[in-house]
Amino acid sequence: MSYKLPITGGCLCGQVRYSISAEPVGSGNCHCKSCQKAVGAAYLAVLFVHANALDITGTYKEFPTIAASGNKVYRGFCPTCGTALFGRNTAHQEIRPVTAASLDDPAIFQPHVDFWVADAQPWDTMNPDLPKFEKNAKHF
Ligand SMILES: [Zn+2]
Ligand SMILES: [Zn+2]
DSSP states (O other), X not given: OXXXXXXXXXXXXXXXXXXXXSOOSEEEEEOOHHHHHHHTSSOEEEEEEEGGXXXXXXXXXXXXXXXXXXXXXXXXXXXXXXXXXXXXXXXXXXXXXEEGGGBSSGGGOOOOEEEXXXXXXXXXXXXXXXXXXXXXOSOO
């Protein structure tokens, strides 16, 4: 995997912007039920980046959810336009999930795995070439 750095993104209204200064440590599609609700889609396309490589400008709001793993996950979104932007898993504070759809150029996203496929909807579609994990992926 290789991305041109920095990777930039932000919300629909432009109030919250972010920049990622280091190569993501993982990327995939999460099909868990709480991601489905939070982003209003069949799955969350997500990048995982080192917390110290994620530079955020603008005020965002966090909403706590209990992940299927049992960990508390704060989902960060723009309080003005509601765009889902990034998260914070209290069990893995050093790694921040960032929504691929909020990138300035979402086409650069390179998913490596599908995870939480046990929760996927019957109308969900997946790339058959990607490794599938019933629950959490161990490797990205
Ligand atoms: Zn916004
Ligand atoms: Zn999820």
